[in-house]
Amino acid sequence: MAAGPNTRASDGDRDKVASVLREHYAQGRLTVEEFDERLEQLYTSRTYGELATLTSDLPDVDLQGLSNASSRLSERGGRPGGHQASHRALKSVWAVWAVASGINWMVWFIVGATDGFDFPYPWPLWVMGPWGVMLLLTTVVTGLGRDRNP
DSSP states (O other), rough: OOOOOOOOHHHHHHHHHHHHHHHHTTTTOOHHHHHHHHHHHHOOBBHHHHHHHHHSSSSOOOOHHHHHHHHHHHHTTTTTTTTHHHHHHHHHHHHHHHHHHHHHHHHHHHHHOOOTOOOOOOHHHHHHHHHHHHHHHHHHHHTTTTTOOO
């Protein structure tokens, strides 16, 4: 028996549509805002008709080829632009902080070494301290530093 638009959809059906939306987002057919909006609608949809409206303006996607990719995405923790992109951005900011701190400490060391190893006040702490505290708070509050896999 064919499922009509008023037939209730399962979680598996919603996951398939989420895979289609992820693929269209990855291909640039959806903006981040559109993708997020459609995902919100997706997980509140109850029927096949509601699911069909989410992809009605998008070309068909072969779900057989996406099944492995979508399962890997869900294992790693979500949609392609959400948590993973934020996690990468946070790692980049921490890397910039580490490089800037290292350069400041190197300058401090060179100044002290060229002055007969009479090292000045450790001023790099004032550069790296407040910046590091803000990064740490951002990491802890947003939870982006935690691994989502058990």
